[in-house]
Amino acid sequence: MKSVLPDDAILEVNSHINTSIEDLNSYARSFFKIYFKQNPNLASIISVESSEKMDFEGDIMISFDSHTHKTKLIKDDLNLFSPESVKSFTRGPSVTVKSKIKKIDDETITLIGIPDKDVINCSKTQKSAV
Numbered sequence: 001m002k003s004v005l006p007d008d009a010i011l012e013v014n015s016h017i018n019t020s021i022e023d024l025n026s027y028a029r030s031f032f033k034i035y036f037k038q039n040p041n042l043a044s045i046i047s048v049e050s051s052e053k054m055d056f057e058g059d060i061m062i063s064f065d066s067h068t069h070k071t072k073l074i075k076d077d078l079n080l081f082s083p084e085s086v087k088s089f090t091r092g093p094s095v096t097v098k099s100k101i102k103k104i105d106d107e108t109i110t111l112i113g114i115p116d117k118d119v120i121n122c123s124k125t126q127k128s129a130v
Contacts, residue, residue: 045074
């Protein structure tokens, strides 16, 4: 996956995921690379190893109880990463993510993220004459 960030920065994410439907768990090793379009040779790269549990409700997969097992700074030419910033690349055990399952064939599925909806409570007020 490649995303364009502000100031012409590029974020590339490469993930290797092993999932066991039988055990209802998943293990991932992801590489996050950030660089600028003008100079792609200067980059900051980290790897994150994590696991999570999963459950199913019809065609919805629910991922939860995510744990980070290992993070590694591979390269930091851009001086971007600190222990606090690395945490932003991981979910915590309290985060639940829902995805819709789309079957491609007997060996392949696609997961489409279902965003959480934020609820903002508002009330209408009237201005009083002074």
